[in-house]
Amino acid sequence: xxxxxxxxxxxxxxxxxxxxxxxxxxxxxxxxxxxxxxxxxxxxxxxxxxxxxxxxxxxxxxxxxxxxxxxxxxxxxxxxxxxxxxxxxxxxxxxxxxxxxxxxxxxxxxxxxxxxxxxxxxxxxxxxxxxxxxxxxxxxxxxxxxxxxxxxxxxxxxxxxxxxxx
Ligand code: RP5
Numbered sequence: 001x002x003x004x005x006x007x008x009x010x011x012x013x014x015x016x017x018x019x020x021x022x023x024x025x026x027x028x029x030x031x032x033x034x035x036x037x038x039x040x041x042x043x044x045x046x047x048x049x050x051x052x053x054x055x056x057x058x059x060x061x062x063x064x065x066x067x068x069x070x071x072x073x074x075x076x077x078x079x080x081x082x083x084x085x086x087x088x089x090x091x092x093x094x095x096x097x098x099x100x101x102x103x104x105x106x107x108x109x110x111x112x113x114x115x116x117x118x119x120x121x122x123x124x125x126x127x128x129x130x131x132x133x134x135x136x137x138x139x140x141x142x143x144x145x146x147x148x149x150x151x152x153x154x155x156x157x158x159x160x161x162x163x164x165x166x
Contacts, residue, residue, distance in 0.1 A: 003058040004034035006129050009076065011039045011066035015089055019065045021119050022087070025126025028053035029143050031133060034059075040071040047072065051079035061081060061129040064112075065122060067091025073112045085128055086112040087121045 006026055010019045019035075026033045038047040052061055054076075062080060064073035065087035073086030080116030086103035096117035106116035114130065115121035127144075134141040 002032070004032045005058060005060045005133060006031055006033040007050065007054050007059045007062045008033055008035045009038045009047070009062065009064045009072060010035075010089075011037070011042075011070070011072050012091075013037055014091065015065050015067065018089055018119050019063075019087065019122050020125040022063050022065070022129075025123055026129065028131050029126075029139070029140065029147065031130060038072070040061065040066070040075040041069075044075070047075055048079050051076045051092065054080050055082050061132050063087065063125040063129055065125070066103070067096065067099045068102075070102040071115070073103050074106055077106065077110045077112050083132055084112050085125045086114045087125050088114065088117045090118050104163035125157050 008019060008022050010016065016037075023033055023035055029150070036050060038050055040047055051062065059082060062076045062082050062101035063085045064076045064116045066072035068091050070086075070088055073084050077084040088096050088099035088103045092098065100114070100117050103112060114125040115128065130140065130144055134144050
């Protein structure tokens, strides 16, 4: 049995509702994943261990979501050579702007691919992880293409219905 190829980590259980959108995209594309609550600040050793062991456990991408002073994605990138996708979350009075800057403003050499704040970002983290994995997986690339075509058809259908109703 093969293990999860994507690790989804988040700083708190309060992030779970938004971050579950990343897992939903991976489920749709039949990509195995593991979800963990790990904090760069509250559980630094466990977060470090997860990142350090992810590649040897068979993971190929890490998605990390956190709010406030969001250092989780950076901590993942510091302790692993896997591609890390950071999802800034709106968890306080600054509505995610704090987490956006904390996640995106990484020093040179320790990259974090940062997506949008909140649920759109969580979804795109799933899609981006799939695109990375699809580089070495033709079947997954075909599933991604089919999903994009279905999405296009669905929007065009909504447009057609709207015009019909006018
Ligand atoms: C961050 O602090 C977490 O990622 C979360 O977004 C935020 C608030 O956490 P809780 O106080 O709700 O546990 O570390």
